[in-house]
Amino acid sequence: MPPSNSVASSRPLKIxxxxxxxxxxxxxxxxxxxxxxxxxxxHRAGHDVxxxxxxxxxxxxxxxxxxxxxxxxxxxxxLPGDLCRIIARQAPxxxxxxxxxxxxxxxxxxxxxxxxxDNYYTxxxxxxxxxxxxxxxxxxxxxxxSWAPDVFHANDWHAALIPLLLRTRYAWDTLFRDxxxxxxxxxxxxxxxxxxxxxxxxxxxxxxxxxxQDHLQAGHVSLLETGVLYxxxxxxxxxxxxxxxxTPEHGMGMDELLxxxxxxxxxxxxxxxxxxxxxxxxxxxxxxxxxxxxxxKRICRGALLDRFDLASDDDxxxxxxxxxxxxxxxxxxxxxxLTVVLxxxxxxxxxxxxxxxxxxxxxxxxxxxxxxxxxxxxGYNEELAHQIEAGADLFLMPSRYEPCGLNQMYSLAYGTxxxxxxxxxxxxxxxxxxxxxxxxxxxxxxxxTADALLATVGHALEVWRExxxxxxxxxxGMAQDVSWEHRSEEYVRLYRHILKLPR
Ligand code: ADP
Ligand code: GLC
Numbered sequence: 331m332p333p334s335n336s337v338a339s340s341r342p343l344k345i346x347x348x349x350x351x352x353x354x355x356x357x358x359x360x361x362x363x364x365x366x367x368x369x370x371x372x373h374r375a376g377h378d379v380x381x382x383x384x385x386x387x388x389x390x391x392x393x394x395x396x397x398x399x400x401x402x403x404x405x406x407x408x409l410p411g412d413l414c415r416i417i418a419r420q421a422p423x424x425x426x427x428x429x430x431x432x433x434x435x436x437x438x439x440x441x442x443x444x445x446x447x448d449n450y451y452t453x454x455x456x457x458x459x460x461x462x463x464x465x466x467x468x469x470x471x472x473x474x475x476s477w478a479p480d481v482f483h484a485n486d487w488h489a490a491l492i493p494l495l496l497r498t499r500y501a502w503d504t505l506f507r508d509x510x511x512x513x514x515x516x517x518x519x520x521x522x523x524x525x526x527x528x529x530x531x532x533x534x535x536x537x538x539x540x541x542x543q544d545h546l547q548a549g550h551v552s553l554l555e556t557g558v559l560y561x562x563x564x565x566x567x568x569x570x571x572x573x574x575x576x577t578p579e580h581g582m583g584m585d586e587l588l589x590x591x592x593x594x595x596x597x598x599x600x601x602x603x604x605x606x607x608x609x610x611x612x613x614x615x616x617x618x619x620x621x622x623x624x625x626x627k628r629i630c631r632g633a634l635l636d637r638f639d640l641a642s643d644d645d646x647x648x649x650x651x652x653x654x655x656x657x658x659x660x661x662x663x664x665x666x667x668l669t670v671v672l673x674x675x676x677x678x679x680x681x682x683x684x685x686x687x688x689x690x691x692x693x694x695x696x697x698x699x700x701x702x703x704x705x706x707x708x709g710y711n712e713e714l715a716h717q718i719e720a721g722a723d724l725f726l727m728p729s730r731y732e733p734c735g736l737n738q739m740y741s742l743a744y745g746t747x748x749x750x751x752x753x754x755x756x757x758x759x760x761x762x763x764x765x766x767x768x769x770x771x772x773x774x775x776x777x778x779t780a781d782a783l784l785a786t787v788g789h790a791l792e793v794w795r796e797x798x799x800x801x802x803x804x805x806x807g808m809a810q811d812v813s814w815e816h817r818s819e820e821y822v823r824l825y826r827h828i829l830k831l832p833r
Contacts, residue, residue: 342376342377342378343372343377343378343480343481343822343825343826344377344378344380344477344478344479344480344481345372345377345378345379345380345479345480345481345483345825346380346382346468346472346479346481346482346483347365347368347369347372347379347380347381347382347483347485348382348383348464348465348468348482348483348484348485348489348492349361349362349365349381349382349383349485349486349488349489350383350384350450350451350461350464350485350486350488350489351365351383351450352365352366352369352381352383352423352436353365353366353606354366354390354391354424354712355383355389355390355391355392355421355436355438356383356384356386356388356389356390356450357390357710358450358451358654358710359654360516360600360734360735360736361485361486361516361517363602363603363606363736364516364567364600364734364736365381365485366381366423366603367601367602367603367606367814367818368814368817368818368821369381369423369426369434369436370423370425370426370434370603370605370814371814371815371817371818372818372821372822373423373426373428373434374426374428374429375818375819375822376428377822379434380435380437380472380477380479381423381434381436381437382436382437382439382468382471383436383437383438383439384438384439384440384441384444384445384450384464385417385419385438385439385440385441385445386445386446386447386450387442387445387446387447388448389438391424392421392438393421394419394420394421394438402417402418402419402420403417403418403471403474403475404416404417404418405417405418405439405467405470405471405474407441407463407466407467407470408533409459409463409533410459410530410531410533414441414443414444414463415441416439416440416441416467416471417439417440417441418437418438418439418440418471418474418475419437419438419439419440420435420436420437420438421435421436421438422434422435422436423435423436425605425606437471439464439467439468439471441463441467444456444459444460444463444464445460445464456531457524458522458524458528458531458532458551458553459528459531459532459533461487461488461489461491461522461553462491462531462532462533462534462553464488464489465484465488465489465490465491465492465495466491466495466499466533468482468489468492469482469492469495469496469500469506472505472506473500473503473505476505478505478506478507478508478509479509480508480509480510480825480829481509481510481511481512481825481828481829482496482509482510482511482512483511483512483514483821483825484511484512484513484514484557484561485513485514485516486514486515486516486517486520486554487520487521487522487552487553487554487557488522488553489513489557490513490522490553490554490556490557490558490561491532491534491553491556491557492511492557493511493513493556493557493560493561493562494534494537494540494556494557494559494560495537496509496511497540497560498536498537498540499533499536499537508829510562510563510828510829510831510833511560511561511562511563512561512562512563512564512565512824512825512828513557513558513561513563513564513565514564514565514566514567515554515558515564515565515566515567515575515733516566516567516733516734517658517733518554518566518575518580518581518582518584518733519582519658519731520554521552521553521554521555521582521584522552522553522554523550523551523552523553524550524551524552524553525549525550525551526546526549526550526551528551529541529546529551540559540560541556542555542556542559554584555584555587558584558587558588558591559587561594562594562828562831562833563594563595563596563824563827563828563831564588564591564594564595564596565595565596565597565598565824566595566596566597566598566733567597567598567599567600567733567734567755568597568598568599568600568733568734568754568755568757568758568759569597569598569599569758570597570753570754570755570757570758571597571731571732571733571734571754571755572595572596572597573597574731574753574754575588576588576589576592576595580731596824598817598820598821598824599734599755599758599759599817600734600736600739600755600817601739601812601813601814601815601816601817601818602736602739602740602743602812602813602814603813603814604743604813604814607716607719607740607743607744608743609626609627609720609743609744609745612716612720614712614713614716614717615630615716615717615720616629616630616632616633616717617629617630617633619720619745620808621745621805621808621809624745624804627720627721627744627745630717630720630721631648631720631721631722631723632721633717633721634648634680634705634717634718634720634721634722635648635678635721637705637714637717638680638705639701639702639705640678640680640702640703640704640705641678641702641703643676643678645676646676646677646678647675647676647677647678647723647724647790647791647794648677648678648679648680648721648722648723648724649677649678649679649680649722649723649724649725649726650679650680650681650682650718650719650721650722650724650725650726650741650746651664651679651680651681651682651683651718651725651726652682652683652714652715652718652719652725652737653682653683653685653727653737654683654684654685655683655684655685655686655689655690656685656686657686657730658729658730658731658732659727659728659729659730659732660727660728660729660730660751660778660783661685661686661689663728663778663779663780663783664692664726664728665692666780666783666784667780667783667784667787668696669696669699670784671784671787672696672700672703672704675791677703677791678703678704678705679696679700679703679704679705680704680705680706680718680721680722681693681704681705681706681707682706682707682711682714682715682718683708684708684709684710690708693706693708694706694708719737719740719741719744719746720744720746722741722746723746723747723794723800724746724747724748724749724773724790724794725737725738725741725746725747725748725749726749727748727749727750727751727756728749728750728751728775728778728783729750729751729753729754729756730751730753730778731753731754732750732751732753732754732755732756733754733755734754734755734758734759735750735754735755735756735759738750738756738759738760738772739759739810739812741772741807742759742760742771742772742807742808742810742812743807743808743810743812745804745807745808746804746807747771747772747773747790747800747803747804747807748760748771748772748773748807749772749773749774749775749786749787749790750772750773750774750775751774751775751776751778751783752774752775752776756774757774759810759812760772760774761774762774763793763803765793765799768799768802768806769806770803770806771803771806771807771810772803772807773786773787773789773790773793774786
């Protein structure tokens with residue numbers, strides 16, 4: 331007979347993945363892609379996964395089935411001074427079918443009063459209540475359906491109250507007796523910090539003694555910090571970032587606390603979803619291609635230049651950017667170098683992004699100044715993101731910090747050479763090109779300075795002028811395994827490990 335723990339180590343797990351974003355329904359960044367890909371991989375591996383997110387007004391790619399809706403549970407959430415009705419709607423996650431055809435059903439918590447706003451995230455006075463209510467509704471939905479997850483896997487600050495709530499308001503419920511919590515930090519730059527009077531607004535008065543007392547006295551409460559204090563385990567999205575956030579330089583004020591929990595903190599590097607991001611079957615592209623035959627990539631390159639009315643030239647290096655336009659992404663370095671590069675070198679630049687006005691204004695100016703060589707698109711555009719990954723030769727990611735980053739991995743898969751700064755997940759996923767060994771997958775710079783970036787773009791241009799070296803670099807990148815299969819197994823191992831730990 332096998333030892334009993336070997337039975338336990340193979341049983342399917344029940345995982346509640348709670349997130350404010352899930353692709354393709356609601357996405358502003360990589361969090362959405364990661365949660366969707368992890369959910370698909372877990373579901374296909376036979377685990378019982380529930381993905382829970384708010385039913386925003388501007389959900390994409392979803393229509394709720396009225397038949398199914400009639401049977402879905404309704405919750406009545408007691409909020410301070412009010413009773414809030416929440417309907418748990420279901421819809422299948424695209425491309426999530428198991429071998430037997432069963433798709434993964436995603437749960438959308440629908441409460442117009444809380445989540446039907448113009449954006450997912452707001453500056454409205456009740457913002458802390460919206461997310462405290464989300465965490466509670468996720469728990470109450472499990473209660474209502476008598477489903478005890480092995481692990482509540484909460485993502486970022488929006489779901490970070492779940493560990494505290496399970497130890498306080500819901501501690502009476504034996505349904506969750508064996509349930510453990512994992513908090514994944516996707517970006518320490520966003521902590522959900524509110525004035526201390528939000529404690530009452532969020533209905534957390536009774537839990538007040540458990541909150542960070544010094545910070546309450548200083549007048550604020552942080553949802554992410556509360557999660558870090560009470561989650562059974564913490565993870566972040568790359569090994570390097572897991573180390574970095576424990577240092578004052580990258581800890582964003584939380585490094586000390588994170589160091590106290592270092593025995594319960596791991597980094598699991600994100601992967602990419604090979605169903606969604608695969609040049610051999612990507613439906614958004616002018617032509618498909620693979621490492622064996624890159625002729626389709628040339629067609630995609632031409633189509634991208636055409637789309638932006640840019641002068642076509644086989645010798646020009648096409649540089650791509652797809653990004654939120656924020657300081658995190660290193661955007662302040664670009665104005666210092668791009669004018670010089672565009673004046674001196676035979677390059678094209680295509681930029682897709684939205685964010686801070688000062689960056690958008692700069693790129694508009696750049697487009698107006700170099701109309702045949704620079705293309706810009708402000709806003710969110712999934713199709714164009716794929717077309718830039720396929721059509722560009724070089725992908726720029728000069729991030730100041732980067733918990734993981736997905737675009738550099740999409741670039742590797744699409745035969746587009748990433749140029750990155752050595753930080754966080756970029757350091758873990760892109761190896762520096764070494765011409766003597768013909769090894770490496772991209773270009774890497776270290777100091778966060780315009781000079782270092784400019785020198786590295788110069789180096790990339792030198793290699794670009796040697797077609798054999800460039801071709802090797804492209805092949806090295808395309809040969810990388812950046813898929814989710816292994817990464818999701820790491821999560822499963824982590825979930826099983828957490829289940830064995832004492833609280
Ligand atoms: P972050 O989550 O910090 O924004 P990541 O690299 O992890 O960075 O993920 C960014 C994701 O968002 C990628 O899937 C990228 O393609 C996508 N993305 C960013 N900006 C846009 C945009 N303007 N239009 C379409 N997709 C975008
Ligand atoms: C965050 C990070 C990014 C990471 C993504 C998904 O938005 O900024 O680096 O890839 O989350 O984990």
